[in-house]
Amino acid sequence: MAGMNALTGTFRLSCPRHGEARVLLSSFRQIGRLAGTAHPAVYRVAFGCACGGEHAALLTQEDLDVAPLGLIAHEPFVNLMTSRGGDLRDELTAIAGMRIGAGEWPWSFFCYLEDRPRPVTPSSFTLIAAGSARVAVAVACPGCGSISINVCTRAHVDVPFVNDARIGVVPHVYAADALPTVEAFREQLGSSAFDERRLELEQ
Ligand SMILES: [Zn+2]
Ligand SMILES: [Zn+2]
Structure with a gap:
């Protein structure tokens, strides 16, 4: 299944020509829930790839709705302000939580x-x-x-x-x-x- 880089907003999906494609949500073309999937719900996605082709991918609801907020991937990073190592997810979770709590919505x-x-x-x-x-x-x-x-x-x-x-x-x-x-x-x-x-x- 797919990975997501919440800092760049790109999904890592597979391209039959180049192996991996980094794809923005706006390059998706069709998103449809697979019948009979619920826990998790799975979506079939068709996306326009940088290679010029259109490919399909399967993403869970979490991949689509939660990963872009940085709430899933554990990407260790160094906090540039404090030079301490930290977990990016914790930072992004806190930011997303504050903004949703303040009445802002991601989409x-x-x-x-x-x-x-x-x-x-x-x-x-x-x-x-x-x-x-x-x-x-x-x-x-x-x-x-x-x-x-x-x-x-x-x-x-x-x-x-x-x-x-x-x-x-x-x-x-x-x-x-x-x-x-x-x-x-x-x-x-x-x-x-x-x-x-x-x-x-x-x-
Ligand atoms: Zn491709
Ligand atoms: Zn309505």
Whole structure:
């Protein structure tokens, strides 16, 4: 299975050509939960690789939702301020815990059906299409189950706790079983047919 470097925000996945690929979340293209998996839930991911190909990987829910926050990998490091060796996980756990406690959330999106922003985690992203500057993400709402398409910056997807202040929302409600095709989805990136919404989560 995969590894994750929370400092660089990259997943370490396998590439049949180069052995290992370092992949940002915004380079994922499809994320789908494997039927019948629960403890842990396992997701099949298709990602765009630096080699130019598209490969598949299997990730657990923890890999997708928790590892990017630095809460899993034990990467020993030297604290530059004190020159003491330490466990990076403890530092990152403390930081993530403080920010979530203060009402910040690592990822958020705008649910079109409910007309409100909501916190979310990457396992709820179902389709991702990255352009040069913007990324379109189809998100299955953890609250109501409908699927909304948001258009945002790469950092909004790739960097936990970085949330765009305003986000593009495609004015259409998708049912979970009626997603647009990957091609139609990619076209959303180039179109101007989306509304802008503020993305501040209510505290
Ligand atoms: Zn590759
Ligand atoms: Zn919703």
